[in-house]
Amino acid sequence: xxxxxxxxxxxxxxxxxxxxxxxxxxxxxxxxxxxxxxxxxxxxxxxxxxxxxxxxxxxxxxxxxxxxxxxxxxxxxxxxxxxxxxxxxxxxxxxxxxxxxxxxxxxxxxxxxxxxxxxxxxxxxxxxxxxxxxxxxxxxxxxxxxxxxxxxxxxxxxxxxxxxxxxxxxxxxxxxxxxxxxxxxxxxxxxxxxxxxxxxxxxxxxxxxxxxxxxxxxxxxxxxxxxxxxxxxxxxxxxxxxxxxxxxxxxxxxxxxxxxxxxxxxxxxxxxxxxxxxxxxxxxxxxxxxxxxxxxxxxxxxxxxxxxxxxxxxxxxxxxxxxxxxxxxxxxxxxxxxxxxxxxxxxxxxxxxxxxxxxxxxxxxxxxxxxxxxxxxxxxxx
Numbered sequence: 001x002x003x004x005x006x007x008x009x010x011x012x013x014x015x016x017x018x019x020x021x022x023x024x025x026x027x028x029x030x031x032x033x034x035x036x037x038x039x040x041x042x043x044x045x046x047x048x049x050x051x052x053x054x055x056x057x058x059x060x061x062x063x064x065x066x067x068x069x070x071x072x073x074x075x076x077x078x079x080x081x082x083x084x085x086x087x088x089x090x091x092x093x094x095x096x097x098x099x100x101x102x103x104x105x106x107x108x109x110x111x112x113x114x115x116x117x118x119x120x121x122x123x124x125x126x127x128x129x130x131x132x133x134x135x136x137x138x139x140x141x142x143x144x145x146x147x148x149x150x151x152x153x154x155x156x157x158x159x160x161x162x163x164x165x166x167x168x169x170x171x172x173x174x175x176x177x178x179x180x181x182x183x184x185x186x187x188x189x190x191x192x193x194x195x196x197x198x199x200x201x202x203x204x205x206x207x208x209x210x211x212x213x214x215x216x217x218x219x220x221x222x223x224x225x226x227x228x229x230x231x232x233x234x235x236x237x238x239x240x241x242x243x244x245x246x247x248x249x250x251x252x253x254x255x256x257x258x259x260x261x262x263x264x265x266x267x268x269x270x271x272x273x274x275x276x277x278x279x280x281x282x283x284x285x286x287x288x289x290x291x292x293x294x295x296x297x298x299x300x301x302x303x304x305x306x307x308x309x310x311x312x313x314x315x316x317x318x319x320x321x322x323x324x325x326x327x328x329x330x331x332x333x334x335x336x337x338x339x340x341x342x343x344x345x346x347x348x349x350x351x352x353x354x355x356x357x358x359x360x361x362x363x364x365x366x367x368x369x370x371x372x373x374x375x376x377x378x379x380x381x382x
Contacts, residue, residue, distance in 0.1 A: 007106070011058050014043075026375065030378060039054070044061065083163070103123070104124065110132060130177055130300075133164055176195055178325060196374065199373070202370075207355075209359075213288045218253050226296035230296075238341060249345075288349050289314060291314070293317050315344050331357065
């Protein structure tokens, strides 16, 4: 039995419905079957829980002023701003004082890699997930050239890319979602990289074709810039053209959203906002398709896996398709421009055979992403 120190940027037991929290909890539970796991993370309050093979210590997150100071310190050191935002001096102190008592250290996300000292003589695994710097560069390109955020995203992209290379050099193993992203890495780092995809719990067909189906759904945290950009782009550039053809079609947004974005998006014609939800099933009735129309994308979009697990026909942008290894096998429909996505939506609405075939292939492919198929691959990196 190994002693594993597991560090993550958010409380994995908070019940929050987000990809990183779900993934962390799955990994922790899997590791604790045959190992002792000590989990550390920032949290809304101080927490200290202990079980036979698992203990969790949550350290109260820094306040706003402290976060600003830590961000400025990160910038001064030419490190990503997000390291400062997620920094906890208490976690750093615990690691320095107790590191020798653990067999290996597992870090979930680039944001917590900062807690390990350089040149550590111990097995270290970083669950990077995706190449985050791509998101910042893509976001910067999407912003108007006079927007001051353009420079901030460009700078953060540069700092994250620099830090990613540092992690590739200094960690024993790096985990990424997508084989296509692994292929893009410098050849001298590839031997350290292992693909561990995201997973899903259940496969349950909820799609039922009807010519009367009138909902297009988008699932995701709208406070996340790529998702926010995708929703505004769909509402402003694509939905009006769809409504010119069929005024009964609605766009449903399901996920955490700020009051500001809820105010603006809910005023768009035929757009409905449902906010954070814990159970997606009641919202799937009369759905034409689920979309992942992101123009800022890296790694695997978990929203695609969610749609597929219910047999909902899925449509994604070329940017999302580039990082999804099974795009052809799953029959997910990808598009290159606004005209193409509109054509695909109406083909799914009007062509029963096409819609059912996409649904059937999605359900078949998604079985490869069930957690009980994904998690055993972790044994090869321990």
